[in-house]
Amino acid sequence: MVGVVAVWRCKCGLRVKVVAEADTHQPPSRKVVASCPKCGEPRILHAEKIVSVTELIDFALSASA
Numbered sequence: 001m002v003g004v005v006a007v008w009r010c011k012c013g014l015r016v017k018v019v020a021e022a023d024t025h026q027p028p029s030r031k032v033v034a035s036c037p038k039c040g041e042p043r044i045l046h047a048e049k050i051v052s053v054t055e056l057i058d059f060a061l062s063a064s065a
């Protein structure tokens with residue numbers, strides 16, 4: 001198993017960070033669905049399982065706000 005990290009900006013404006021696990025011995029055919037913790041918007045990832053879904057805090061932005 002290897003760790004997979006995916007980050008994207010959701011349509012609600014939240015930056016979502018997902019940590020997942022993937023099996024390097026298998027073709028990337030499996031899909032898991034991570035949901036935005038704020039609005040629930042689903043996002044399909046190629047991985048075995050989701051480890052965590054968190055909001056990515058941008059400290060540079062929050063410091064200047």
Ligand SMILES: [Zn+2]
Pocket residue numbers: 010011012013014036037038039040041
């Ligand atoms: Zn969202």
